Amino acid sequence: MAVVSAPRLRRRPPGALEPGEVRRVMASALCRRDRVMLSVLLDTGVRVGELLSMRWEWVGEDTFTVDGKTGQREVPLSPWVRWILLGVELPWRSQQGGTLTRSGAYRMVRRCLARAGVRKGGPHLLRHTFARLYIRGGGDQFSLRRILGHSDIRTTAMYVELEMRDVVVQHRRFSPLVRLLEEAAG
Numbered sequence: 001m002a003v004v005s006a007p008r009l010r011r012r013p014p015g016a017l018e019p020g021e022v023r024r025v026m027a028s029a030l031c032r033r034d035r036v037m038l039s040v041l042l043d044t045g046v047r048v049g050e051l052l053s054m055r056w057e058w059v060g061e062d063t064f065t066v067d068g069k070t071g072q073r074e075v076p077l078s079p080w081v082r083w084i085l086l087g088v089e090l091p092w093r094s095q096q097g098g099t100l101t102r103s104g105a106y107r108m109v110r111r112c113l114a115r116a117g118v119r120k121g122g123p124h125l126l127r128h129t130f131a132r133l134y135i136r137g138g139g140d141q142f143s144l145r146r147i148l149g150h151s152d153i154r155t156t157a158m159y160v161e162l163e164m165r166d167v168v169v170q171h172r173r174f175s176p177l178v179r180l181l182e183e184a185a186g
Contacts, residue, residue, distance in 0.1 A: 042130055046066055052105060069149070141156055
């Protein structure tokens with residue numbers, strides 16, 4: 001049996017929050033720092049270590065630089081998140097005033113998820129959520145790859161594997177027959 005390869009299991013798309021759950025998670029933040037951290041995670045899809053690496057000198061008008069798992073890279077930042085980021089002390093501070101640790105950031109995200117009624121998950125769930133909602137909103141896989149810092153497009157493909165309900169929505173929007181019928185009727 002040692003020479004027999006294990007069967008390839010079909011990978012399921014990673015779990016992600018729905019828009020209503022995202023709103024509940026954002027509402028569950030008890031302080032400004034937590035709200036801003038959640039906003040950065042959900043707006044950019046950065047890893048928690050990359051979030052913790054943020055420094056003001058790395059924040060530009062439209063992007064910021066992170067230092068993380070894949071080295072340094074530039075990540076787009078929406079104007080709204082940049083605006084709410086103003087006045088926040090970077091590096092991130094814990095409730096006791098020290099530098100926020102990775103475990104402290106994980107605890108904060110898990111507490112917010114639990115208050116929002118999300119049973120399982122952590123900061124990486126927010127990364128999956130960003131990726132899924134980015135694609136659903138019309139973003140393309142290649143720009144997503146760059147934002148997430150993936151070296152292999154297959155990794156990004158795992159994040160954006162569409163669930164059947166997403167496929168049904170896309171089919172309704174782009175069905176060639178429906179378009180032809182609409183053009184004939186129009």
